[in-house]
Amino acid sequence: MSLATAAIIAAGRRMDRHGWVPATAGNLSVRLSPGLIAITRSGGHKGLLEPEDVIQVDLDGAPQRQGDRPSAETGLHCGIYRHFPEAGAVLHGHSVAVTVLSRLGGDAIRLSGYELLKAFPGLPTHDATITLPVFDNDQDIPRLQAAVGERWRQAEAVVPGYLIRGHGIYVWGADMPAALMRLEALEFMLACEMEQRRIA
Amino acid sequence: MSLATAAIIAAGRRMDRHGWVPATAGNLSVRLSPGLIAITRSGGHKGLLEPEDVIQVDLDGAPQRQGDRPSAETGLHCGIYRHFPEAGAVLHGHSVAVTVLSRLGGDAIRLSGYELLKAFPGLPTHDATITLPVFDNDQDIPRLQAAVGERWRQAEAVVPGYLIRGHGIYVWGADMPAALMRLEALEFMLACEMEQRRIA
Amino acid sequence: MSLATAAIIAAGRRMDRHGWVPATAGNLSVRLSPGLIAITRSGGHKGLLEPEDVIQVDLDGAPQRQGDRPSAETGLHCGIYRHFPEAGAVLHGHSVAVTVLSRLGGDAIRLSGYELLKAFPGLPTHDATITLPVFDNDQDIPRLQAAVGERWRQAEAVVPGYLIRGHGIYVWGADMPAALMRLEALEFMLACEMEQRRIA
Amino acid sequence: MSLATAAIIAAGRRMDRHGWVPATAGNLSVRLSPGLIAITRSGGHKGLLEPEDVIQVDLDGAPQRQGDRPSAETGLHCGIYRHFPEAGAVLHGHSVAVTVLSRLGGDAIRLSGYELLKAFPGLPTHDATITLPVFDNDQDIPRLQAAVGERWRQAEAVVPGYLIRGHGIYVWGADMPAALMRLEALEFMLACEMEQRRIA
Numbered sequence: 001m002s003l004a005t006a007a008i009i010a011a012g013r014r015m016d017r018h019g020w021v022p023a024t025a026g027n028l029s030v031r032l033s034p035g036l037i038a039i040t041r042s043g044g045h046k047g048l049l050e051p052e053d054v055i056q057v058d059l060d061g062a063p064q065r066q067g068d069r070p071s072a073e074t075g076l077h078c079g080i081y082r083h084f085p086e087a088g089a090v091l092h093g094h095s096v097a098v099t100v101l102s103r104l105g106g107d108a109i110r111l112s113g114y115e116l117l118k119a120f121p122g123l124p125t126h127d128a129t130i131t132l133p134v135f136d137n138d139q140d141i142p143r144l145q146a147a148v149g150e151r152w153r154q155a156e157a158v159v160p161g162y163l164i165r166g167h168g169i170y171v172w173g174a175d176m177p178a179a180l181m182r183l184e185a186l187e188f189m190l191a192c193e194m195e196q197r198r199i200a
Numbered sequence: 201m202s203l204a205t206a207a208i209i210a211a212g213r214r215m216d217r218h219g220w221v222p223a224t225a226g227n228l229s230v231r232l233s234p235g236l237i238a239i240t241r242s243g244g245h246k247g248l249l250e251p252e253d254v255i256q257v258d259l260d261g262a263p264q265r266q267g268d269r270p271s272a273e274t275g276l277h278c279g280i281y282r283h284f285p286e287a288g289a290v291l292h293g294h295s296v297a298v299t300v301l302s303r304l305g306g307d308a309i310r311l312s313g314y315e316l317l318k319a320f321p322g323l324p325t326h327d328a329t330i331t332l333p334v335f336d337n338d339q340d341i342p343r344l345q346a347a348v349g350e351r352w353r354q355a356e357a358v359v360p361g362y363l364i365r366g367h368g369i370y371v372w373g374a375d376m377p378a379a380l381m382r383l384e385a386l387e388f389m390l391a392c393e394m395e396q397r398r399i400a
Numbered sequence: 401m402s403l404a405t406a407a408i409i410a411a412g413r414r415m416d417r418h419g420w421v422p423a424t425a426g427n428l429s430v431r432l433s434p435g436l437i438a439i440t441r442s443g444g445h446k447g448l449l450e451p452e453d454v455i456q457v458d459l460d461g462a463p464q465r466q467g468d469r470p471s472a473e474t475g476l477h478c479g480i481y482r483h484f485p486e487a488g489a490v491l492h493g494h495s496v497a498v499t500v501l502s503r504l505g506g507d508a509i510r511l512s513g514y515e516l517l518k519a520f521p522g523l524p525t526h527d528a529t530i531t532l533p534v535f536d537n538d539q540d541i542p543r544l545q546a547a548v549g550e551r552w553r554q555a556e557a558v559v560p561g562y563l564i565r566g567h568g569i570y571v572w573g574a575d576m577p578a579a580l581m582r583l584e585a586l587e588f589m590l591a592c593e594m595e596q597r598r599i600a
Numbered sequence: 601m602s603l604a605t606a607a608i609i610a611a612g613r614r615m616d617r618h619g620w621v622p623a624t625a626g627n628l629s630v631r632l633s634p635g636l637i638a639i640t641r642s643g644g645h646k647g648l649l650e651p652e653d654v655i656q657v658d659l660d661g662a663p664q665r666q667g668d669r670p671s672a673e674t675g676l677h678c679g680i681y682r683h684f685p686e687a688g689a690v691l692h693g694h695s696v697a698v699t700v701l702s703r704l705g706g707d708a709i710r711l712s713g714y715e716l717l718k719a720f721p722g723l724p725t726h727d728a729t730i731t732l733p734v735f736d737n738d739q740d741i742p743r744l745q746a747a748v749g750e751r752w753r754q755a756e757a758v759v760p761g762y763l764i765r766g767h768g769i770y771v772w773g774a775d776m777p778a779a780l781m782r783l784e785a786l787e788f789m790l791a792c793e794m795e796q797r798r799i800a
Binding site: 019023024025045094099103104137165166168194197198 | 313314315316319377381382384385387388391392395396398399
């Protein structure tokens with residue numbers, strides 16, 4: 001088992017302990033080389049991954065081995081790797097906080113005043129605000145990726161994450177530890193946002 | 201230990217980690233052959249199952265070994281296996297979300313706009329709605345099963361799950377992984393429903 | 401290690417997984433013989449018990465070995481064992497639900513319409529109601545036990561559990577599995593009660 | 601591996617199970633001798649510590665080995681060790697309850713009527729109130745420590761804990777078990793406070 005596969009399996013278990021990969025949902029990937037990605041195959045519970053559940057695709061999402069079926073949302077992982085050469089790992093999960101907050105409407109969620117904002121590039125202080133884009137869900141993955149890419153082009157600074165309404169979150173980083181750290185940070189802050197709305 | 205028994209024990213542990221089999225409640229079964237079911241015996245904590253806690257019954261719920269006491273709700277498992285020849289596994293759990301939402305009243309819970317709806321047959325897109333029937337609790341299991349069967353007959357399309365008010369959820373699938381996946385999907389969406397009601 | 405000690409250690413770990421024995425709070429006991437009780441010693445985290453953390457006391461709470469310091473609330477365990485000869489195990493835990501609901505005021509919490517009510521003696525149907533007494537907290541344990549004993553004498557039927565305001569819950573059963581089952585059932589229903597108050 | 605390092609690693613794992621060290625946040629330390637502290641290094645996930653993640657600093661926070669990078673908030677740990685000679689361990693974590701409650705505003709959080717208040721010095725009864733100071737977040741650690749020290753000087757009695765707004769909690773005790781116990785007690789009571797605000 002390669003290091004990349006081991007990292008994906010371990011990350012899947014950690015996400016599962018948080019409840020972020022329910023019902024075979026979610027997917028995880030790592031960039032093996034500039035044009036080669038290791039990604040979880042379609043179906044299968046991401047908290048119970050075995051080495052054979054990790055396959056290889058190119059930057060267009062085409063499987064490198066005949067018969068392999070990559071995750072349905074492979075196009076979103078590849079979109080991140082194509083736009084951001086420094087991206088080394090991408091995580092997609094489903095949490096109750098992400099699902100509920102994104103269903104409240106709007107095309108973005110703003111997070112400010114949290115110490116954990118320091119987990120994001122260009123934000124060395126808690127005094128900043130990050131704006132997480134929220135996209136309407138779409139089963140047409142190329143169309144969804146086109147909408148995501150358009151928002152990236154328009155943004156002054158791209159936050160390494162976005163939400164799909166009623167669906168889940170995409171987060172990336174230079175490697176798997178960085179991606180996991182950003183995912184934990186965002187999920188923590190979104191959980192705080194949800195708790196705040198219950199009280200206020 | 202047979203594969204079916206191992207699957208039941210593992211599923212019980214997974215449900216227990218979620219808190220879905222409290223206080224010896226809940227029950228799990230697998231179809232061994234068209235007319236033979238492996239099911240958890242009465243009593244005993246479903247998160248701490250041993251091989252001897254899994255017994256065999258026929259489609260009428262009659263134990264195949266003298267002295268075995270099947271779960272009290274065996275009749276509901278058998279009702280599913282009799283109505284749906286393709287059903288290979290049935291899970292019954294108790295969660296706070298199921299208990300609280302079902303006690304709010306009504307004879308159904310509608311779920312729409314969730315990506316996880318794709319876990320259900322005939323629903324390839326998140327744009328659909330599934331309607332989960334809710335039945336009043338009843339200690340007379342044959343009578344309860346009759347009410348459930350009647351609703352199935354009237355329904356245009358049967359969703360592979362239903363709720364019993366103040367009690368729990370029944371979910372089934374072609375095999376244990378499919379049943380577990382649908383249970384996780386429903387519990388996730390019901391948890392979202394409950395969170396939404398706290399905020400709105 | 402005796403079976404009783406092993407049962408106490410395992411129950412402590414299970415309660416800890418639920419978060420019911422925070423900060424060295426909580427205590428667990430088992431009746432070894434009509435007049436001899438095995439109980440957790442004072443201090444020490446009940447989720448990390450070792451065999452030496454379980455000591456023996458008589459029905460008046462007097463340690464059987466010189467130098468042993470029983471739990472501060474030993475008198476409440478002994479009160480249960482003295483009043484109820486059939487009691488074989490007593491569990492005391494602290495949960496957020498118990499703490500918050502008891503602080504809302506009142507001298508009882510009523511639970512009705514839950515399937516899990518079947519876990520309690522004389523209640524074969526979900527249609528019943530159990531009334532859990534709630535007592536004001538008191539550092540004078542003999543005085544608190546006197547108040548508890550008085551409520552038992554006045555009650556038509558004694559429910560095998562009670563709450564201490566802002567403090568925790570006491571539950572008992574014929575043996576440790578029975579006590580654990582009743583504790584899980586009560587905590588589950590109290591969690592539902594708390595969720596209901598957030599929504600309604 | 602020294603006992604102090606083992607204690608730090610185990611405490612980090614326990615805090616991680618609670619979700620209190622998300623995204624490499626949080627830090628843990630133990631006093632090795634009057635002027636020497638073992639503390640977690642900068643970066644790295646505190647739930648996945650290895651022996652090499654624990655370094656040594658003096659009471660001014662200066663690393664004892666060239667090249668070591670102590671946690672960014674080392675100054676706050678050292679502030680506690682300098683002011684309180686009896687302090688033997690300091691824990692810093694991030695929880696949703698701490699983050700949300702501190703963001704509601706105010707310079708203190710009052711806790712009263714909880715049995716778990718007995719975990720704090722000079723408070724042998726549940727009838728007391730403790731006042732947890734809340735400080736505005738500040739990336740200038742010496743300035744933040746100065747504000748904390750000033751509040752300690754003015755206080756009649758110092759509670760061994762304080763909150764940093766939108767950031768986290770600092771707790772200390774004579775040794776790691778004592779610090780962990782106080783952290784669990786405070787987090788439990790703060791979780792109750794948050795639940796209460798949802799209901800009332």
